[in-house]
Amino acid sequence: MPRISPRLILEAYKIHPYLPYLLPACKTIFQAKLELGWIINELPVSKHKSAIKKRFRLYPLQYILGNQPFGSNLKIECKKGVLIPRADTEEWCMELCKKLRKIKNPNDSLKVLEICSGSGCISLLIGEQLKDYLAELDILGVDVSQICVDLSQKNLELNHKYINSNKTLINFIKGDLFNKDLLSSLPIQNHELVISNPPYIPLEEYNVYHGGLEKSVIKYEPRLALVGNLEVYKSLLDNFVFNNKSCKSFIFEVGNKKQIEFVRDYILFKKFSWNVGYRIDSNGQYRNVVGWQRDCNYDLLQKMCTSIYN
Numbered sequence: 001m002p003r004i005s006p007r008l009i010l011e012a013y014k015i016h017p018y019l020p021y022l023l024p025a026c027k028t029i030f031q032a033k034l035e036l037g038w039i040i041n042e043l044p045v046s047k048h049k050s051a052i053k054k055r056f057r058l059y060p061l062q063y064i065l066g067n068q069p070f071g072s073n074l075k076i077e078c079k080k081g082v083l084i085p086r087a088d089t090e091e092w093c094m095e096l097c098k099k100l101r102k103i104k105n106p107n108d109s110l111k112v113l114e115i116c117s118g119s120g121c122i123s124l125l126i127g128e129q130l131k132d133y134l135a136e137l138d139i140l141g142v143d144v145s146q147i148c149v150d151l152s153q154k155n156l157e158l159n160h161k162y163i164n165s166n167k168t169l170i171n172f173i174k175g176d177l178f179n180k181d182l183l184s185s186l187p188i189q190n191h192e193l194v195i196s197n198p199p200y201i202p203l204e205e206y207n208v209y210h211g212g213l214e215k216s217v218i219k220y221e222p223r224l225a226l227v228g229n230l231e232v233y234k235s236l237l238d239n240f241v242f243n244n245k246s247c248k249s250f251i252f253e254v255g256n257k258k259q260i261e262f263v264r265d266y267i268l269f270k271k272f273s274w275n276v277g278y279r280i281d282s283n284g285q286y287r288n289v290v291g292w293q294r295d296c297n298y299d300l301l302q303k304m305c306t307s308i309y310n
């Protein structure tokens with residue numbers, strides 16, 4: 001538990017007796033006041049005390065409130081066992097959707113395969129942003145965890161009014177990214193865009209406990225969603241990009257530069273007709289590796305990239 005100055009605790013207590021209990025998670029009075037407001041407004045009075053107690057133990061706010069806003073309209077239900085959608089992910093997804101509007105014409109169709117779909121937030125955001133823009137939009141999300149598949153289906157239903165279109169089809173199924181035969185067994189084939197926010201925290205970093213990760217993430221969010229490294233990117237490329245004649249582009253979230261360089265070397269070694277770039281996010285972090293077939297509309301994805309490897 002981080003140490004907090006008595007002066008800050010007293011200052012917080014004068015504002016509201018619950019506020020000091022939010023300081024370990026929130027660090028500042030400003031953030032603690034915001035969280036207290038959400039707890040009071042979104043939960044019945046009977047749950048306030050237990051919510052404050054949980055937050056004092058660093059239990060994630062989204063699991064307490066039960067959801068997280070994502071994109072312009074979506075509300076993604078959150079529950080233990082499923083990763084909470086992150087702002088970093090939301091940022092690149094919104095950028096990707098803007099680029100897809102330029103890459104595709106309204107008469108086009110688009111099939112997207114999302115591997116490691118978790119709560120479904122990425123697929124649902126693409127569905128929301130592009131629905132009615134394209135003649136046909138098919139998105140298939142795949143996750144190895146049944147809890148995730150069930151929650152993503154539920155999130156699809158809960159956000160139905162923002163995604164509902166007879167031109168858009170979104171589905172979620174269970175599947176393992178390490179399974180070489182998964183692609184050929186999928187109910188929808190010929191995906192031209194493959195996206196993933198896979199588990200990418202190297203085990204050594206996860207085990208160090210303080211290695212950049214917040215304590216509440218390690219304590220309460222699923223390890224399955226967090227721990228992974230180069231083997232994950234190798235399988236994403238082998239099983240869903242190289243194996244897939246229709247694939248014109250991919251975008252993966254990453255945790256560090258080494259993962260970008262691995263993907264770059266692996267793809268440039270195997271696919272001469274592809275370009276690879278990387279994207280640094282608004283916090284200055286290496287966030288994505290992006291690949292696209294040269295000389296097609298997906299060349300426009302280079303505008304998402306901070307730098308390109310040829």
Ligand SMILES: C[S@@+](CC[C@H](N)C(=O)[O-])C[C@H]1O[C@@H](n2cnc3c(N)ncnc32)[C@H](O)[C@@H]1O
Nearest residue numbers: 085116117118143144145176177197198199225
């Ligand atoms: C970082 S989370 C991303 C979740 C969601 N897409 C998001 O952005 O919030 C990674 C997801 O990968 C899933 N996962 C882990 N190992 C997997 C595997 N071998 N095959 C498929 N999915 C896997 C986890 O269950 C988790 O939902």
